[in-house]
Amino acid sequence: MTLFKKVTGLGTVALLALGLAACNSDNTKIDDGKTAETTVTxxxxxxxxxxxxxxxxxxxxxxxxxxxxxxxxxxxxxxxxxxxxxxxxxxxxxxxxxxxxxxxxxxxxxxxxxxxxxxxxxxxxxxSEEIHSIVRTGMKEDLPEAYTVFQRFNWDMDDMGEIMIAIEDGTKPEEAARTWITSNKEKVAVWTDGVPKVNGDEINLVYAPWDSELASHNMMKLVLEDLGYNVNLSMVEPGPMFSAIADGSADATFAAWLPNTHKTYVDKFDGKLDDIGINMVNVKQGxxxxxxxxxxxxxxxxxx
Incomplete structure:
Protein backbone atom coordinates (compact mmCIF):
# COMPACT_ATOMS: atom_id res chain seq x y z
CA MET A 1 0.00 0.00 0.00
CA THR A 2 1.41 3.37 -0.89
CA LEU A 3 1.96 6.20 1.56
CA PHE A 4 -0.64 8.25 -0.35
CA LYS A 5 -3.31 5.64 0.20
CA LYS A 6 -2.50 5.38 3.90
CA VAL A 7 -3.07 9.08 4.45
CA THR A 8 -6.02 9.53 2.06
CA GLY A 9 -8.68 11.57 3.73
CA LEU A 10 -6.34 13.47 6.04
CA GLY A 11 -6.52 16.53 3.87
CA THR A 12 -4.00 18.84 2.32
CA VAL A 13 -3.00 20.53 5.58
CA ALA A 14 -2.27 17.20 7.24
CA LEU A 15 -0.19 16.08 4.28
CA LEU A 16 1.87 19.25 4.44
CA ALA A 17 2.39 18.85 8.16
CA LEU A 18 3.49 15.25 7.69
CA GLY A 19 5.89 16.29 4.98
CA LEU A 20 7.41 19.00 7.14
CA ALA A 21 7.80 16.62 10.06
CA ALA A 22 9.63 14.16 7.84
CA CYS A 23 12.15 16.87 7.08
CA ASN A 24 12.59 17.89 10.73
CA SER A 25 15.78 15.97 11.57
CA ASP A 26 19.44 16.79 12.21
CA ASN A 27 19.61 17.94 8.59
CA THR A 28 17.93 20.95 6.98
CA LYS A 29 16.36 20.96 3.49
CA ILE A 30 17.44 23.81 1.28
CA ASP A 31 16.01 25.13 -1.98
CA ASP A 32 18.17 23.18 -4.40
CA GLY A 33 17.17 19.87 -2.85
CA LYS A 34 20.54 19.24 -1.20
CA THR A 35 20.93 18.56 2.51
CA ALA A 36 22.78 21.06 4.72
CA GLU A 37 24.32 19.68 7.92
CA THR A 38 23.81 21.56 11.17
CA THR A 39 27.04 23.24 12.34
CA VAL A 40 28.13 22.56 15.91
CA THR A 41 30.07 25.52 17.34
CA SER A 128 55.03 34.60 30.22
CA GLU A 129 55.04 35.12 33.97
CA GLU A 130 57.41 34.60 36.87
CA ILE A 131 56.99 33.00 40.28
CA HIS A 132 58.28 35.21 43.08
CA SER A 133 59.35 34.49 46.65
CA ILE A 134 57.45 36.77 49.04
CA VAL A 135 58.25 37.12 52.75
CA ARG A 136 56.87 39.18 55.61
CA THR A 137 58.57 42.44 56.47
CA GLY A 138 61.12 41.94 59.23
CA MET A 139 61.90 38.35 58.33
CA LYS A 140 65.40 39.29 57.23
CA GLU A 141 66.23 40.31 60.78
CA ASP A 142 64.29 37.52 62.52
CA LEU A 143 65.25 34.56 60.33
CA PRO A 144 68.37 35.64 58.42
CA GLU A 145 69.50 32.11 57.48
CA ALA A 146 66.17 31.23 55.83
CA TYR A 147 66.03 34.67 54.23
CA THR A 148 69.37 34.01 52.51
CA VAL A 149 68.17 30.64 51.21
CA PHE A 150 64.98 32.19 49.86
CA GLN A 151 66.90 34.95 48.09
CA ARG A 152 69.06 32.34 46.34
CA PHE A 153 66.22 29.91 45.59
CA ASN A 154 65.79 29.40 41.86
CA TRP A 155 64.83 26.37 39.78
CA ASP A 156 63.05 25.55 36.53
CA MET A 157 59.83 23.93 35.34
CA ASP A 158 61.50 20.56 34.76
CA ASP A 159 62.67 20.53 38.38
CA MET A 160 59.21 21.23 39.72
CA GLY A 161 57.68 18.88 37.17
CA GLU A 162 59.65 15.91 38.49
CA ILE A 163 58.11 16.33 41.93
CA MET A 164 54.63 17.06 40.60
CA ILE A 165 54.50 13.99 38.39
CA ALA A 166 55.79 11.75 41.17
CA ILE A 167 53.06 13.04 43.49
CA GLU A 168 50.40 12.53 40.84
CA ASP A 169 51.65 8.97 40.35
CA GLY A 170 51.00 8.26 44.01
CA THR A 171 54.22 9.18 45.80
CA LYS A 172 53.76 11.13 49.02
CA PRO A 173 54.73 14.83 48.61
CA GLU A 174 57.63 14.75 51.08
CA GLU A 175 58.98 11.54 49.60
CA ALA A 176 58.82 12.97 46.08
CA ALA A 177 60.55 16.14 47.28
CA ARG A 178 63.27 14.18 49.06
CA THR A 179 63.97 12.15 45.92
CA TRP A 180 64.41 15.37 43.95
CA ILE A 181 66.72 16.88 46.60
CA THR A 182 68.85 13.74 46.65
CA SER A 183 69.19 13.87 42.87
CA ASN A 184 69.94 17.61 42.81
CA LYS A 185 72.37 18.13 45.68
CA GLU A 186 74.52 20.56 43.70
CA LYS A 187 71.57 22.81 42.93
CA VAL A 188 70.41 22.82 46.55
CA ALA A 189 73.98 23.52 47.69
CA VAL A 190 73.93 26.80 45.75
CA TRP A 191 71.02 27.95 47.92
CA THR A 192 72.48 26.78 51.23
CA ASP A 193 76.24 27.26 50.78
CA GLY A 194 77.73 28.97 53.84
CA VAL A 195 74.36 29.27 55.59
CA PRO A 196 74.79 28.29 59.25
CA LYS A 197 72.44 25.74 60.76
CA VAL A 198 69.87 26.75 63.37
CA ASN A 199 68.51 24.94 66.37
CA GLY A 200 64.80 24.35 65.93
CA ASP A 201 63.81 27.89 64.92
CA GLU A 202 60.17 27.88 63.84
CA ILE A 203 59.16 29.10 60.39
CA ASN A 204 55.72 29.19 58.77
CA LEU A 205 55.32 28.68 55.04
CA VAL A 206 52.00 29.24 53.30
CA TYR A 207 50.95 28.24 49.79
CA ALA A 208 47.99 28.17 47.42
CA PRO A 209 46.15 24.86 46.78
CA TRP A 210 47.80 24.05 43.47
CA ASP A 211 49.89 21.03 42.52
CA SER A 212 52.81 23.27 41.53
CA GLU A 213 52.94 24.94 44.95
CA LEU A 214 52.51 21.63 46.78
CA ALA A 215 55.72 20.53 45.05
CA SER A 216 57.76 23.67 45.74
CA HIS A 217 56.78 24.08 49.38
CA ASN A 218 57.31 20.44 50.35
CA MET A 219 60.74 20.65 48.74
CA MET A 220 61.66 23.84 50.60
CA LYS A 221 60.32 22.41 53.86
CA LEU A 222 62.91 19.61 53.65
CA VAL A 223 65.71 22.01 52.70
CA LEU A 224 64.93 24.11 55.77
CA GLU A 225 64.60 21.08 58.05
CA ASP A 226 68.04 19.95 56.92
CA LEU A 227 69.26 23.34 58.20
CA GLY A 228 67.63 22.74 61.57
CA TYR A 229 64.34 24.62 61.18
CA ASN A 230 60.99 23.48 62.53
CA VAL A 231 58.75 24.10 59.51
CA ASN A 232 54.98 24.50 59.46
CA LEU A 233 53.19 24.24 56.12
CA SER A 234 49.72 25.73 55.57
CA MET A 235 47.65 25.43 52.40
CA VAL A 236 45.13 28.25 51.93
CA GLU A 237 43.40 30.19 49.17
CA PRO A 238 45.45 32.98 47.51
CA GLY A 239 43.73 35.82 49.37
CA PRO A 240 44.44 34.44 52.86
CA MET A 241 47.92 33.46 51.68
CA PHE A 242 48.92 37.06 50.99
CA SER A 243 46.98 38.34 53.99
CA ALA A 244 48.85 35.98 56.34
CA ILE A 245 52.22 37.21 55.13
CA ALA A 246 51.11 40.85 55.30
CA ASP A 247 49.96 40.53 58.92
CA GLY A 248 52.96 38.44 59.96
CA SER A 249 51.13 35.24 60.83
CA ALA A 250 53.08 33.50 58.04
CA ASP A 251 56.70 34.04 57.11
CA ALA A 252 56.94 33.27 53.42
CA THR A 253 55.50 31.85 50.23
CA PHE A 254 57.08 30.83 46.94
CA ALA A 255 53.77 30.97 45.10
CA ALA A 256 53.37 34.58 43.92
CA TRP A 257 52.69 34.57 40.17
CA LEU A 258 53.53 37.97 38.69
CA PRO A 259 53.03 40.37 37.03
CA ASN A 260 49.45 39.31 36.25
CA THR A 261 47.94 36.48 38.28
CA HIS A 262 48.45 37.89 41.76
CA LYS A 263 48.78 41.58 40.94
CA THR A 264 45.54 42.39 42.80
CA TYR A 265 46.89 40.95 46.06
CA VAL A 266 50.35 42.47 45.73
CA ASP A 267 48.79 45.89 45.11
CA LYS A 268 46.37 45.44 48.03
CA PHE A 269 49.17 44.71 50.48
CA ASP A 270 51.70 47.12 49.03
CA GLY A 271 54.30 48.01 51.64
CA LYS A 272 53.45 45.01 53.82
CA LEU A 273 55.20 42.37 51.70
CA ASP A 274 58.86 41.87 50.84
CA ASP A 275 59.43 40.53 47.31
CA ILE A 276 62.91 39.04 47.57
CA GLY A 277 63.35 37.43 44.18
CA ILE A 278 62.20 35.30 41.27
CA ASN A 279 62.35 31.55 41.80
CA MET A 280 61.07 30.51 38.36
CA VAL A 281 60.72 32.17 34.95
CA ASN A 282 58.68 31.50 31.80
CA VAL A 283 55.66 30.11 33.59
CA LYS A 284 52.38 30.40 31.75
CA GLN A 285 48.64 30.36 32.23
CA GLY A 286 45.54 30.56 30.07
Whole structure:
Protein backbone atom coordinates (compact mmCIF):
# COMPACT_ATOMS: atom_id res chain seq x y z
CA MET A 1 0.00 0.00 0.00
CA THR A 2 1.41 3.37 -0.89
CA LEU A 3 1.96 6.20 1.56
CA PHE A 4 -0.64 8.25 -0.35
CA LYS A 5 -3.31 5.64 0.20
CA LYS A 6 -2.50 5.38 3.90
CA VAL A 7 -3.07 9.08 4.45
CA THR A 8 -6.02 9.53 2.06
CA GLY A 9 -8.68 11.57 3.73
CA LEU A 10 -6.34 13.47 6.04
CA GLY A 11 -6.52 16.53 3.87
CA THR A 12 -4.00 18.84 2.32
CA VAL A 13 -3.00 20.53 5.58
CA ALA A 14 -2.27 17.20 7.24
CA LEU A 15 -0.19 16.08 4.28
CA LEU A 16 1.87 19.25 4.44
CA ALA A 17 2.39 18.85 8.16
CA LEU A 18 3.49 15.25 7.69
CA GLY A 19 5.89 16.29 4.98
CA LEU A 20 7.41 19.00 7.14
CA ALA A 21 7.80 16.62 10.06
CA ALA A 22 9.63 14.16 7.84
CA CYS A 23 12.15 16.87 7.08
CA ASN A 24 12.59 17.89 10.73
CA SER A 25 15.78 15.97 11.57
CA ASP A 26 19.44 16.79 12.21
CA ASN A 27 19.61 17.94 8.59
CA THR A 28 17.93 20.95 6.98
CA LYS A 29 16.36 20.96 3.49
CA ILE A 30 17.44 23.81 1.28
CA ASP A 31 16.01 25.13 -1.98
CA ASP A 32 18.17 23.18 -4.40
CA GLY A 33 17.17 19.87 -2.85
CA LYS A 34 20.54 19.24 -1.20
CA THR A 35 20.93 18.56 2.51
CA ALA A 36 22.78 21.06 4.72
CA GLU A 37 24.32 19.68 7.92
CA THR A 38 23.81 21.56 11.17
CA THR A 39 27.04 23.24 12.34
CA VAL A 40 28.13 22.56 15.91
CA THR A 41 30.07 25.52 17.34
CA UNK A 42 32.85 25.41 19.90
CA UNK A 43 30.42 26.70 22.48
CA UNK A 44 27.81 24.09 21.63
CA UNK A 45 30.37 21.30 21.97
CA UNK A 46 31.11 22.17 25.63
CA UNK A 47 27.74 23.67 26.56
CA UNK A 48 29.37 27.12 26.64
CA UNK A 49 31.25 26.13 29.79
CA UNK A 50 34.87 26.57 30.88
CA UNK A 51 35.96 24.27 33.71
CA UNK A 52 37.84 26.32 36.28
CA UNK A 53 39.57 26.04 39.64
CA UNK A 54 39.20 27.68 43.07
CA UNK A 55 37.16 30.90 42.85
CA UNK A 56 39.64 33.00 44.82
CA UNK A 57 42.56 32.48 42.45
CA UNK A 58 44.02 35.19 40.26
CA UNK A 59 43.71 32.80 37.34
CA UNK A 60 39.94 32.72 37.70
CA UNK A 61 39.86 36.51 37.96
CA UNK A 62 41.77 36.76 34.68
CA UNK A 63 39.49 34.18 33.05
CA UNK A 64 36.41 36.19 34.05
CA UNK A 65 38.11 39.22 32.50
CA UNK A 66 38.84 37.23 29.34
CA UNK A 67 35.14 36.40 28.95
CA UNK A 68 34.42 40.14 28.97
CA UNK A 69 37.33 41.15 26.74
CA UNK A 70 36.43 38.57 24.09
CA UNK A 71 32.69 39.29 24.42
CA UNK A 72 31.87 35.72 25.46
CA UNK A 73 28.75 36.85 27.29
CA UNK A 74 26.92 33.54 26.84
CA UNK A 75 29.72 31.48 28.40
CA UNK A 76 29.89 30.12 31.96
CA UNK A 77 32.96 29.67 34.16
CA UNK A 78 32.60 26.92 36.74
CA UNK A 79 34.70 26.94 39.89
CA UNK A 80 36.07 24.14 42.03
CA UNK A 81 39.33 22.71 43.25
CA UNK A 82 42.30 22.07 41.01
CA UNK A 83 41.76 18.35 41.62
CA UNK A 84 38.16 18.61 40.44
CA UNK A 85 39.28 20.39 37.28
CA UNK A 86 41.89 17.75 36.42
CA UNK A 87 39.39 14.97 37.19
CA UNK A 88 36.93 16.50 34.73
CA UNK A 89 39.73 16.85 32.18
CA UNK A 90 40.73 13.19 32.56
CA UNK A 91 37.14 12.01 32.22
CA UNK A 92 36.66 13.98 29.00
CA UNK A 93 40.12 13.11 27.64
CA UNK A 94 39.62 9.37 28.12
CA UNK A 95 36.47 9.57 26.00
CA UNK A 96 37.95 12.12 23.56
CA UNK A 97 35.15 14.50 24.44
CA UNK A 98 35.55 18.29 24.11
CA UNK A 99 36.49 20.30 27.20
CA UNK A 100 38.04 23.70 27.93
CA UNK A 101 39.93 24.18 31.18
CA UNK A 102 41.84 26.86 33.02
CA UNK A 103 45.47 25.77 32.81
CA UNK A 104 48.93 26.77 33.89
CA UNK A 105 52.49 25.59 33.42
CA UNK A 106 54.26 24.00 35.14
CA UNK A 107 51.60 21.36 35.79
CA UNK A 108 51.64 17.58 35.50
CA UNK A 109 48.55 17.60 33.25
CA UNK A 110 50.72 18.69 30.31
CA UNK A 111 52.78 15.53 30.80
CA UNK A 112 49.79 13.23 31.26
CA UNK A 113 47.60 14.66 28.50
CA UNK A 114 48.26 16.04 25.03
CA UNK A 115 47.03 19.61 25.50
CA UNK A 116 47.44 22.99 23.84
CA UNK A 117 46.95 26.52 25.08
CA UNK A 118 44.46 28.65 23.20
CA UNK A 119 46.06 31.73 21.66
CA UNK A 120 45.30 34.90 23.57
CA UNK A 121 45.68 37.74 21.03
CA UNK A 122 44.40 40.34 23.52
CA UNK A 123 47.01 39.14 26.07
CA UNK A 124 44.46 39.08 28.87
CA UNK A 125 46.62 36.46 30.58
CA UNK A 126 49.75 38.38 29.69
CA UNK A 127 52.80 36.84 28.12
CA SER A 128 55.03 34.60 30.22
CA GLU A 129 55.04 35.12 33.97
CA GLU A 130 57.41 34.60 36.87
CA ILE A 131 56.99 33.00 40.28
CA HIS A 132 58.28 35.21 43.08
CA SER A 133 59.35 34.49 46.65
CA ILE A 134 57.45 36.77 49.04
CA VAL A 135 58.25 37.12 52.75
CA ARG A 136 56.87 39.18 55.61
CA THR A 137 58.57 42.44 56.47
CA GLY A 138 61.12 41.94 59.23
CA MET A 139 61.90 38.35 58.33
CA LYS A 140 65.40 39.29 57.23
CA GLU A 141 66.23 40.31 60.78
CA ASP A 142 64.29 37.52 62.52
CA LEU A 143 65.25 34.56 60.33
CA PRO A 144 68.37 35.64 58.42
CA GLU A 145 69.50 32.11 57.48
CA ALA A 146 66.17 31.23 55.83
CA TYR A 147 66.03 34.67 54.23
CA THR A 148 69.37 34.01 52.51
CA VAL A 149 68.17 30.64 51.21
CA PHE A 150 64.98 32.19 49.86
CA GLN A 151 66.90 34.95 48.09
CA ARG A 152 69.06 32.34 46.34
CA PHE A 153 66.22 29.91 45.59
CA ASN A 154 65.79 29.40 41.86
CA TRP A 155 64.83 26.37 39.78
CA ASP A 156 63.05 25.55 36.53
CA MET A 157 59.83 23.93 35.34
CA ASP A 158 61.50 20.56 34.76
CA ASP A 159 62.67 20.53 38.38
CA MET A 160 59.21 21.23 39.72
CA GLY A 161 57.68 18.88 37.17
CA GLU A 162 59.65 15.91 38.49
CA ILE A 163 58.11 16.33 41.93
CA MET A 164 54.63 17.06 40.60
CA ILE A 165 54.50 13.99 38.39
CA ALA A 166 55.79 11.75 41.17
CA ILE A 167 53.06 13.04 43.49
CA GLU A 168 50.40 12.53 40.84
CA ASP A 169 51.65 8.97 40.35
CA GLY A 170 51.00 8.26 44.01
CA THR A 171 54.22 9.18 45.80
CA LYS A 172 53.76 11.13 49.02
CA PRO A 173 54.73 14.83 48.61
CA GLU A 174 57.63 14.75 51.08
CA GLU A 175 58.98 11.54 49.60
CA ALA A 176 58.82 12.97 46.08
CA ALA A 177 60.55 16.14 47.28
CA ARG A 178 63.27 14.18 49.06
CA THR A 179 63.97 12.15 45.92
CA TRP A 180 64.41 15.37 43.95
CA ILE A 181 66.72 16.88 46.60
CA THR A 182 68.85 13.74 46.65
CA SER A 183 69.19 13.87 42.87
CA ASN A 184 69.94 17.61 42.81
CA LYS A 185 72.37 18.13 45.68
CA GLU A 186 74.52 20.56 43.70
CA LYS A 187 71.57 22.81 42.93
CA VAL A 188 70.41 22.82 46.55
CA ALA A 189 73.98 23.52 47.69
CA VAL A 190 73.93 26.80 45.75
CA TRP A 191 71.02 27.95 47.92
CA THR A 192 72.48 26.78 51.23
CA ASP A 193 76.24 27.26 50.78
CA GLY A 194 77.73 28.97 53.84
CA VAL A 195 74.36 29.27 55.59
CA PRO A 196 74.79 28.29 59.25
CA LYS A 197 72.44 25.74 60.76
CA VAL A 198 69.87 26.75 63.37
CA ASN A 199 68.51 24.94 66.37
CA GLY A 200 64.80 24.35 65.93
CA ASP A 201 63.81 27.89 64.92
CA GLU A 202 60.17 27.88 63.84
CA ILE A 203 59.16 29.10 60.39
CA ASN A 204 55.72 29.19 58.77
CA LEU A 205 55.32 28.68 55.04
CA VAL A 206 52.00 29.24 53.30
CA TYR A 207 50.95 28.24 49.79
CA ALA A 208 47.99 28.17 47.42
CA PRO A 209 46.15 24.86 46.78
CA TRP A 210 47.80 24.05 43.47
CA ASP A 211 49.89 21.03 42.52
CA SER A 212 52.81 23.27 41.53
CA GLU A 213 52.94 24.94 44.95
CA LEU A 214 52.51 21.63 46.78
CA ALA A 215 55.72 20.53 45.05
CA SER A 216 57.76 23.67 45.74
CA HIS A 217 56.78 24.08 49.38
CA ASN A 218 57.31 20.44 50.35
CA MET A 219 60.74 20.65 48.74
CA MET A 220 61.66 23.84 50.60
CA LYS A 221 60.32 22.41 53.86
CA LEU A 222 62.91 19.61 53.65
CA VAL A 223 65.71 22.01 52.70
CA LEU A 224 64.93 24.11 55.77
CA GLU A 225 64.60 21.08 58.05
CA ASP A 226 68.04 19.95 56.92
CA LEU A 227 69.26 23.34 58.20
CA GLY A 228 67.63 22.74 61.57
CA TYR A 229 64.34 24.62 61.18
CA ASN A 230 60.99 23.48 62.53
CA VAL A 231 58.75 24.10 59.51
CA ASN A 232 54.98 24.50 59.46
CA LEU A 233 53.19 24.24 56.12
CA SER A 234 49.72 25.73 55.57
CA MET A 235 47.65 25.43 52.40
CA VAL A 236 45.13 28.25 51.93
CA GLU A 237 43.40 30.19 49.17
CA PRO A 238 45.45 32.98 47.51
CA GLY A 239 43.73 35.82 49.37
CA PRO A 240 44.44 34.44 52.86
CA MET A 241 47.92 33.46 51.68
CA PHE A 242 48.92 37.06 50.99
CA SER A 243 46.98 38.34 53.99
CA ALA A 244 48.85 35.98 56.34
CA ILE A 245 52.22 37.21 55.13
CA ALA A 246 51.11 40.85 55.30
CA ASP A 247 49.96 40.53 58.92
CA GLY A 248 52.96 38.44 59.96
CA SER A 249 51.13 35.24 60.83
CA ALA A 250 53.08 33.50 58.04
CA ASP A 251 56.70 34.04 57.11
CA ALA A 252 56.94 33.27 53.42
CA THR A 253 55.50 31.85 50.23
CA PHE A 254 57.08 30.83 46.94
CA ALA A 255 53.77 30.97 45.10
CA ALA A 256 53.37 34.58 43.92
CA TRP A 257 52.69 34.57 40.17
CA LEU A 258 53.53 37.97 38.69
CA PRO A 259 53.03 40.37 37.03
CA ASN A 260 49.45 39.31 36.25
CA THR A 261 47.94 36.48 38.28
CA HIS A 262 48.45 37.89 41.76
CA LYS A 263 48.78 41.58 40.94
CA THR A 264 45.54 42.39 42.80
CA TYR A 265 46.89 40.95 46.06
CA VAL A 266 50.35 42.47 45.73
CA ASP A 267 48.79 45.89 45.11
CA LYS A 268 46.37 45.44 48.03
CA PHE A 269 49.17 44.71 50.48
CA ASP A 270 51.70 47.12 49.03
CA GLY A 271 54.30 48.01 51.64
CA LYS A 272 53.45 45.01 53.82
CA LEU A 273 55.20 42.37 51.70
CA ASP A 274 58.86 41.87 50.84
CA ASP A 275 59.43 40.53 47.31
CA ILE A 276 62.91 39.04 47.57
CA GLY A 277 63.35 37.43 44.18
CA ILE A 278 62.20 35.30 41.27
CA ASN A 279 62.35 31.55 41.80
CA MET A 280 61.07 30.51 38.36
CA VAL A 281 60.72 32.17 34.95
CA ASN A 282 58.68 31.50 31.80
CA VAL A 283 55.66 30.11 33.59
CA LYS A 284 52.38 30.40 31.75
CA GLN A 285 48.64 30.36 32.23
CA GLY A 286 45.54 30.56 30.07
CA UNK A 287 42.84 28.33 28.63
CA UNK A 288 43.73 24.89 27.29
CA UNK A 289 42.04 22.13 25.31
CA UNK A 290 43.05 18.63 24.21
CA UNK A 291 44.85 18.65 20.87
CA UNK A 292 42.13 16.45 19.34
CA UNK A 293 39.97 19.61 19.36
CA UNK A 294 41.63 20.64 16.11
CA UNK A 295 39.26 23.47 15.13
CA UNK A 296 39.78 25.44 18.34
CA UNK A 297 43.14 27.20 18.53
CA UNK A 298 42.37 30.64 19.91
CA UNK A 299 40.08 32.23 22.48
CA UNK A 300 38.67 34.11 19.48
CA UNK A 301 37.40 30.76 18.14
CA UNK A 302 35.01 30.52 21.07
CA UNK A 303 32.92 33.33 19.59
CA UNK A 304 32.05 31.30 16.49
Missing amino acids: AGDSVDHTITGIDPGSGHMELTARALKEYDLTDWNLTSGSGAAMTAALKKAYDKEEPIIVTAWSPHWMFSKFDLKYLDDPKLVYGD LAVPTYMKDINSIEDLKK
